[in-house]
Amino acid sequence: MEDSRIVELYWQRDETAITESENKYGRLCFSIANNILRNQEDAKECVNDTWLGAWNAMPPHRPEILSTFLGKITRRLSLRKWRARTAEKRGGGGLEISIEELEECIPSGQRIDEGLETAELAEIISAFLETLPQEDRRVFLRRYWYFDSIRDISQRFGFGLSKVKMMLKRTRDKLLVCLQKEEIWI
Amino acid sequence: MKSEKLQDAIGEVKDSLILDADTGTVRKQNSWIKWAAAAAGAVLILTAGILYVSGSIGRKEDPDGKSNAAAEQESHDEQSDSAAEQDHSGPAVIFSEQGLDAELVEDPSEIAVNEMPYVSREEAVGHLNSAGAVLECTVEEISRIRVPEPGSDSVWFITTMTLSLNRVIRGKTEEERFRVVNAAVTNMPVDFFCYPGLEECRKQMHAAFILRDVDDGEVWTIGDQEISVKELGDYSVVRCLSFDGTNIQYENYSIPLTELEN
Incomplete structure (x- = not known):
């Protein structure tokens, strides 16, 4: 079913929208959740809650790209669950490593300006990503948006492990410079 | 951090x-296909509702057409803790007749709230303007029940209410009393789970409601039982919003009626 039709079903409060979303994007959402949580039960729970989030969000939302809209909900829910789990010192999952990597992008000795809205920072990062070569951008997002493992990325794009690591390192360095230039004190 | x-x-x-x-060059597909079958049956949200015409023809309208928010809040506070105000016999019986356990939830103090996508003010106004009708109603009766789904760790959380119309904020309706129902399902360990705004509903409370028709053939499948939603009523709640007579509170936005189309 076309995305626009699925969105229309949500607006009509037709529960078929949820079945169709699950059929079309359940796998995508599960992979995002499972990459973050590395626990199938928790991941399934986040995916199920994704449909609830979508149901509550449409209306008023009318997303242009349904897959990323649903993926964003899954990502938020999964991160929230992961953070709660970490707070309970039950961490686990593959997220710690990618978080450590991301911290390299944060200018040292400072922390992200609390007053800066996430949306503003997202705009800056989007603009930064648009300046990158397509391959670098894709690899960066696979790692830090989809939370793919280095191995999965190398298989997806047909690169060696070391090349993927090197691409990510270079991009993180560039992002650090970008944030410093934008005077995003982190 | x-x-x-x-x-x-x-x-x-x-x-x-x-x-x-996500759509860029893929040399080798990831192998997370196996999960799909396991997750396929786990869709967990439904909403449906009921509107019925009570036949109360002579309902008096609020003379100035708007509510006294302070008085309403007082009334709301006084009554909110009383479980006795909840009339749960109707929906509970319907579920019991189907062999399902229905447990009354007296005080839904713990609500699971999902982290929602950001809603812009324009989207909120757009939603109000595109809704079939936005109605100010008083909650006459309210009931909350919890129905464990047999053979599953999911629980259905069902809210039913009888609403009386105070004022048509925008759009049209020919009804004056509505019985609505709303269902949410989750396997999270929560006391009660419902849609935004519904957790606040108490008897005698006034609020703005966006309702939708329930289709004739609409059913909830709970375990191996099918519950006809139409049997419960005719309307479901799409949104329940605070309303002070001149402004509707939609998430973080206070939207004056002057911004709504008629």
Whole structure:
């Protein structure tokens, strides 16, 4: 079913929208959740809650790209669950490593300006990503948006492990410079 | 901790970039296909509702057409803790007749709230203007029940209410009393789970409601039982919003009636 039709079903409060979303994007959402949580039960729970989030969000939302809209909900829910789990010192999952990597992008000795809205920072990062070569951008997002493992990325794009690591390192360095230039004190 | 904001911001980058990263060159597919069958049956949200015409023809309208928010709140507070105000016999019986356990939830103090996507003010106004009708109603009766789904760890959380119309804020309706129902399902360990705004509903409370018709053939499948939603009523709640007579509170936005189309 076309995305626009699925969105229309949500607006009509037709529960078929949820079945169709699950059929079309359940796998995508599960992979995002499972990459973050590395626990199938928790991941399934986040995916199920994704449909609830979508149901509550449409209306008023009318997303242009349904897959990323649903993926964003899954990502938020999964991160929230992961953070709660970490707070309970039950961490686990593959997220710690990618978080450590991301911290390299944060200018040292400072922390992200609390007053800066996430949306503003997202705009800056989007603009930064648009300046990158397509391959670098894709690899960066696979790692830090989809939370793919280095191995999965190398298989997806047909690169060696070391090349993927090197691409990510270079991009993180560039992002650090970008944030410093934008005077995003982190 | 300090990287969380960066992590969140990356999560909100442009959709086109995210999509491109997902549809870009793939040499080898990831192998997360097996999960799909397991997750396929786990859809967990439904909403339905009921409106019925009570036949109360002579309902008096609020003389100035708007509510006294302070008085309503007082009334609301006085009554909110009373479980006795909840008339749960109707819906509970319907579920019992189907062999399902229905447990009354007297005080839904713990509500699971999902982290919702950001709603812009324009979207909120757009939703109000595109809704079939936005109605100010008083909650006459309210009932909350919890129905464990047999053979599953999911629980259905069902709210039913009888609403009386105070005022048509925008759009049209020919009805004056509505019985509505709303269902949410989750396997999270929560006391009660419902849609935004509904957790606040108490007897005698006034609020703005967006309702939708329930289709004739609409059913909830709970375990191996099918519950006809139409049997419960005719309308469901799409949104329940605070309303002070001149402004509707939609998430963080106070939207004056002057911004609504008629």
